[in-house]
Amino acid sequence: GxxxxxxxxxxxxPCAPDGYSxxxxxxxxxxxxxxxxxxxxxxxxxxxxxxxxxxxxxxxxxxxxxxxxxxxxxxxxxxxxxxxxxxxxxxxxxxxxxxxxxxxxxxxxxxxxxxxxxxxxxxxATDNYDEDLGTLLLQDWSHIETFNRWNVAKLGRAPTLESSLINGTNTFNCAGSTDPKCIGGGKKFEMAFTPGTKYLLRLVNVAIDGVFQFSIDGHSLTVIGADFVPIRPYTTSSLQITIGQRYDVIVTALPSPSSPSYWLRGGWISRCAPNANIASITAIVRYNTSDTADPTTTSTVTPSTHCLDEPLASTIPHLPLDVTNIPPPNLLLENLNFTTASSFFQWTINSSSLVLDWKSPTMDHIFRNESLFPTPYNVVPIGRSSPDAPTEWAVLIIQDVGTINLAHPIHLHGHDFWVLAQATGRWDGTTNSFNTRNPTRRDVATLPGGGYLAMAFQLDNPGAWLVHCHIAWHASQGLSLEFVEDQGEIVGRVPEGERSQFERVCEGWRGHTPV
Ligand code: C2O
CATH class of the missing domain: 2.60.40.420 (Cupredoxins -  blue copper proteins)
Incomplete structure (x- = not known):
């Protein structure tokens, strides 16, 4: 190809994407x-x-x-x-x-x-839409460099974030501020709509810890994809999207708009990041591009009161998958908790936090055919029962056993996963509640606060893969697990040139003296 x-x-x-430098x-x-x-x-x-x-x-x-x-x-x-x-x-x-x-x-x-x-x-190719407007990246935004907030995060409190961006831009209100960094001059992201045209919008949540409820005043959204997975189209007035998730949506521009412009709303959900207090995350859809005024439209969307995913499981039989006959050969139960036993706050999975050795990555040990990993913590070997075994599955259940009732967006590398169960409370130890008929398939799903998430994925990709919480603070606080999948088959799949680049990058890093 x-x-x-x-x-x-x-x-x-130096930057000031929302007018704050x-x-x-x-x-x-x-x-x-x-x-x-x-x-x-x-x-x-x-x-x-x-x-x-x-x-x-x-x-x-x-x-x-x-x-x-x-x-x-x-x-x-x-x-x-x-x-x-x-x-x-x-x-x-x-x-x-x-x-x-x-x-x-x-x-x-x-x-x-x-x-x-x-x-x-x-x-x-599809004839679902007339024009592709590209990605719309939604995020919360910190006015203080996040590395300078790490000490606060380390003590367990998610730092309060001040602002938000859509495709890297927004306005922050500097009126009356004496802060010399509040220079103003940011702008709202804008899109031009022509009546009757069908647009494809690709929503992505790239936030630190914000969960959003996306909507456009007066318009409905037809959802055709979730993460990298096509789904049977359905129509909604708003979409809840957590960190790392994506939705491909088709928006038909109104045939006869009653307003020259409409608000597009990121719709930050406060309960999902209790300490955040970010400025409104909005952009502007304009039918009349010579008009420069802010829209005067209002939202009719009911604000979400939960931190869960869109309930796709009941609505997406686009590529139905019947997994009833697939036994769970690797039923891994991992308990998520947190500890302050060390001098700072850490998230744990089965009592330990993932600690990575940048100078000696897992793949280095795999190349040397070592069975001992640099980090004994949270490195889990998985794999097929034999190299020519037919499709085999891993089923991972993450149970939140902590006392902080917080939803976590769980992301798996190297695979999509099927969401077999996603519920509050304790898993009963059986597969009775699993949806094996037509579960959602994606690569980020929410672990409900105090609840559990059962994820099934196919063992079809030998490698070293993370599964982690995508809240930026949490990933850095060890809320991560590493799978080494079919270790014996990994090295044979790496082309020679890639291995020498790997060695070169490591030599460069080992020889690098921090300034
Ligand atoms: Cu989007 Cu492990 O990350």
């Missing part, structure tokens, strides 16, 4: 970075150069399965060493799925500083 190529430069810049991390100078666009089946080559002063980095292509290309997954401490300042690395992988997503730094809190961009893989 075709090869598409991109060049990304990770940089640090601070320092950002960017790809090629902008937030978001350039959108990666490819066709289903394309080979994708992305050359990343780290032009930051002292930070290492590594870039993850969220939701991409990385079949036979585990070294391109971009997880420092697992699939690579961080790329040292001044050095480059080429990520090469295939678009084996289609739909919408994002790419982001997987190094500590860097994506919260601006190191992310949209990603679109065009699938089979």
């Amino acid at each position: 075709r090869t598409v190529e991109y060049w990304l430069s990770a940089e640090e810049h 601070r320092t950002c991390m960017t790809f090629n100078g902008t937030i978001p970075g350039p959108t990666i666009i490819a066709n289903w089946g394309d080979n994708i080559k992305i050359h990343v150069t780290n032009n930051m002063v002292s930070n290492g980095t590594a870039i993850h292509w969220h939701g991409v399965h990385q079949r036979n290309t585990v070294l391109a997954d971009g997880v420092p401490g697992v699939t690579q060493c961080p790329i040292a300042p001044g050095q480059s690395m080429t990520y090469e992988f295939r678009a084996t799925q289609y739909g919408s997503s994002w790419y982001h730094s997987h190094f500590s809190l860097q994506y919260s500083e601006g190191l992310f961009g949209g990603m679109i893989f065009h699938g089979p």
Whole structure:
């Protein structure tokens, strides 16, 4: 197939995306970075150069399965060493799925500083829409560099965030402020609509800890995809979207609009991030592009009162999957909790936190054929019963046993998963409540606060893969588990050139002296 190529430069810049100045991390100078666009089946080559002063980095292509290309997954401490300042690395992988997503730094809190961009893989042509408006990236935004808030997060309180961005822009009200950093001059993101036209919008939540309820005043949304998975279209007035999730929606512009412009609302849900107090996350849809006034429309959407996912399970029999005859060969129960036993706050899974060794990532140990991993914590071997076994499944149940009643967006690398159960309270230890007829398939699902999430995935991709909470603070506080899938088959799938790049990047990082 075709090869598409991109060049990304990770940089640090002064910025004021909403009119409040601070320092950002960017790809090629902008937030978001350039959108990666490819066709289903394309080979994708992305050359990343780290032009930051002292930070290492590594870039993850969220939701991409990385079949036979585990070294391109971009997880420092697992699939690579961080790329040292001044050095480059080429990520090469295939678009084996289609739909919408994002790419982001997987190094500590860097994506919260601006190191992310949209990603679109065009699938089979459809006549569902007239125009593709591309990705709409929704996020909360901190006025203080998130690394400077790490000490607060470490003590267990999610820091209060001040603002929000849609596609990297918003306005923050500086009226009456004496803060010299509040310079004003931000703007709302705008889209122009022509009456009757059908637009495709690709919603992505790229937040630190915000959950959103997306809507456009006066318009309905026809949902055709969730994460990288096509679904049977259904129509709704709003969509709840947690961190890392995506929805492809078709919006038909009103044939005869009664207003020159309409508010598009990110709809931040306060209960899902109790300490946040962010400014309104809105953008503008204009029918009359010579009009510059703010819309005067109001929302008729009922604000969500829960932190759960869209109930797709009952509505998406697009590609029904009957998994009734599939026994759960690996029923893993992992208990999620938190501890303050060490000097700071950590999330735990089965009593330990994932600790990654950036100088000696898991793949390094796999190349050396070592059975001992750098981190004894939360590294779980899984795999098929034999290399030629037919489809086999892993079933992972994460039970929240903590006393903090907080929903967690759980993301799995290297696979989609089928949501067999997602409920509050304790799992009863049986598969009686599992939906095995036509469950939702995606790559991020919400673990309800105090509840459990049962995820099934096919053991079809040997590699080293994370499953983690996508709340940026929590991922950095160890709320993560690592699977080493079919360890004996991993090395044979890595092309020679990729292994030498892996070694080169690690040598660069080991030789790098922090400034
Ligand atoms: Cu979007 Cu492990 O990440």
